[in-house]
Amino acid sequence: MSSGALTEDSATWYGTWLANRYKDKPNIVWLNGGDSKAHQRLSIWTALGESLRQSDPDHLMTYHPFGRYSSSTWFHDASWLDFNMFQSGHHTYAQSFAAVATNVDSIDLPTLWKGEDNWKHVIEDHKLHPPKPTLDGEPSYEGIPQGLHDPSEPFWNDNDVRRYAYWAVFAGACGHTYGNGSVMQMHRPSDGPVGGYGVTKYWTEAIDDPGAGQLQNLKRLMLSRPYFDRIYDPTVVHGDPGHRYDRVLATRGKDYLFAYVYTGRTFSLELGHISGSQVDAWWYHPKDGRSEQVGRLPNEGVQAFDPPGTPEEGNDWVLVLDDVSKQFPKPGDVTWTA
Numbered sequence: 001m002s003s004g005a006l007t008e009d010s011a012t013w014y015g016t017w018l019a020n021r022y023k024d025k026p027n028i029v030w031l032n033g034g035d036s037k038a039h040q041r042l043s044i045w046t047a048l049g050e051s052l053r054q055s056d057p058d059h060l061m062t063y064h065p066f067g068r069y070s071s072s073t074w075f076h077d078a079s080w081l082d083f084n085m086f087q088s089g090h091h092t093y094a095q096s097f098a099a100v101a102t103n104v105d106s107i108d109l110p111t112l113w114k115g116e117d118n119w120k121h122v123i124e125d126h127k128l129h130p131p132k133p134t135l136d137g138e139p140s141y142e143g144i145p146q147g148l149h150d151p152s153e154p155f156w157n158d159n160d161v162r163r164y165a166y167w168a169v170f171a172g173a174c175g176h177t178y179g180n181g182s183v184m185q186m187h188r189p190s191d192g193p194v195g196g197y198g199v200t201k202y203w204t205e206a207i208d209d210p211g212a213g214q215l216q217n218l219k220r221l222m223l224s225r226p227y228f229d230r231i232y233d234p235t236v237v238h239g240d241p242g243h244r245y246d247r248v249l250a251t252r253g254k255d256y257l258f259a260y261v262y263t264g265r266t267f268s269l270e271l272g273h274i275s276g277s278q279v280d281a282w283w284y285h286p287k288d289g290r291s292e293q294v295g296r297l298p299n300e301g302v303q304a305f306d307p308p309g310t311p312e313e314g315n316d317w318v319l320v321l322d323d324v325s326k327q328f329p330k331p332g333d334v335t336w337t338a
Helices: 008-022 042-055 093-102 119-126 158-171 210-223
Strands: 030-036 061-065 084-086 134-136 248-252 256-261 267-270 278-284 291-298 302-305 317-323
Touching: 008 042, 030 042, 042 061, 061 084, 084 119, 119 134, 119 158, 134 158, 158 210, 158 248, 158 256, 256 267
Parallel strands: 030 061, 084 134
Antiparallel strands: 248 256, 256 317, 267 302, 278 291, 278 317
């Protein structure tokens, strides 16, 4: 192992050593893998996962894959994998499809076509058996170049952070992660004015970037309604659900419904999928967590909804429909906890 690369034997030894060192700590989640394509060193990652699980049967474990992959590509049936993780990555639609056009690795091709549509990873993982939770372990980071490696490209911002988060969670992801280009490398003055990936903010400033704070609004929204009976339900969207940034994603519980639109365009829903003869309608603003009550509607037929503001990227809203009889608080007011 003079090169520093793991072998099967050293991976087994290392996994056993790590597990024995940390298995008594309460705050451990194991992430096998190293932002990599597992098929390139499948026996190594398998040995590491199996040795971790053998010595520590109690903590959750997943695998951190390369961009546009999910751990389910290789390990869904592995006994050591408790939940799936995918990396939707840092590329735009155009950058993703350019990679497809030049990629000759047949294993790569099915993983790249999704572009920025991270919700598609969730849907695909949920089709697998046995069912396992999944989440986006590395979406586009706030304050990092689109495509990652060329600082002349536009940087992903808080609008993108929100879109990835709401798309994934509404599609059924068990959670979501957030990354920041300056914070993840702890960029500081002693590193010089420009850090890796072209970042110029120091981490002490970037830690307060708007996207990080805005994700709290997603948590508050989800916990303001009963959580465990919620499902992804595309059937409530009437007509064309939209393409790319215009996509409308709907999720619902027994007594409430959320529909997210990133561009603020008008869309239609088929009512009657939740309980109650009447529903209260709200607009919830992911950017600042405020709620605006729309009115009360009969819970039947097809209804068009026109979000506030001018349709454009980043004018994102969540339509909330509640069974009137349940008397839920306004969206984002957390009175019920999971």
